[in-house]
Amino acid sequence: MRTHVALLRGINVGGSGKVPMAELRRLLGEEFDDVATYIASGNVVLSTDRDDGTVATTVAEVLRTGFAVPRPVVVLGRDEYAAAVDANPFPQVTEPKELHAVFRAAPPGDDERARIDAAVAAERAKGGAGEAAVVGRVVYLHLPGGIGRSELGARLSARTRAADEGGTARNWATVLKLRDLLG
Structure with a gap:
């Protein structure tokens, strides 16, 4: 299984895109393993065998159906994210x-x-x-x-x-x- 970071755009910023992190973790936990969030602005770490594109689509669908918050999601695997930091x-x-x-x-x-x-x-x-x-x-x-x-x-x-x-x-x-x- 690979670890990914999913970056959700415009979550809990400026009074719009309200997404409670506990509920987001619960819903994403139905799709992925080891789901964790960091602060309430749309930062998710998770594990799955799915590719980055499928993860982004799935997370975006959870936002849309679970919270009525249609937002773009950018996903990077652990290695790509580490390379971006480096x-x-x-x-x-x-x-x-x-x-x-x-x-x-x-x-x-x-x-x-x-x-x-x-x-x-x-x-x-x-x-x-x-x-x-x-x-x-x-x-x-x-x-x-x-x-x-x-x-x-x-x-x-x-x-x-x-x-x-x-x-x-x-x-x-x-x-x-x-x-x-x-x-």
Whole structure:
């Protein structure tokens, strides 16, 4: 059996997408083994023999039927998730709230990469220090003021999520905690 992380987009954020974690664990436990959640923002670790795509479809179906919350789900196996953590292009950043990873269902295409580059160039032109880098299907954001105050962060997180309806951002503290939960 393989261990996976399922990242649910827009769960328990801003008063919408209400999903009680105990009930989510119970319903997912009917489909998967070793189900655990981390904080209430849609982070699930589980075990199954199913492939990532089937896991994502099943988790999305549980959200839709069990909670009337249709949301995209991004799933990565333990090895792919660990590789994404190791591929962090900003290892010098030690403050977790300044580093975010936007996990996507698919790698950004050429048009999306061009929009990311343009957003970073606009950040530079305004004297901002934010940075973005794409590695595989993860967009890493170094936002020295934090995501809440960053024009670059707002622009990129909205664009990268909208591009494939499956991207979801996590701060680096959450990224590392999920890696630890994957074992």
